Amino acid sequence: MDSNEIIKKNNQVAEENLAIKKPEDLENFDNISQGVRVIKEGKIRRIVVDRQACIGARSCVVVAEDMFQMDDEDLAYITDPESYDDEETVKLAAEACPVLAIHLYDEQGNKLFPEE
Secondary structure, rough: HHHHHHHHHHHHHHHHHOOOOOHHHHHHHEEEEEEOOOOOOOOOOOOEEOOOOOOOHHHHHOOOOOOOEOOOOOOEOOOOOOOOOHHHHHHHHHHHHOOOOOEEEEOOOOOOOOOO
């Protein structure tokens, strides 16, 4: 499966998951890659990569290569939102992004990172 197919599939799964509320600020993004986590541990339930903000630094891939990859345009996308059980790795990957292009949300759609 190529990166566009993975992005489309993950975005569709995230949109159809009614148990994890869609954040209101997602309306502000034109080009995203998102994934939802249905695991029961921790608070992070939705991960969003703002692909317009992404500069291709690859820091997210270095920290969490099973969750993030780079496409042919050198933009990050989510491959498997469930690939890490520990939230610390997910949060470290988001924090490693120099332009804060990775946003983390809880089940209610509240932003956990980056803080506003």
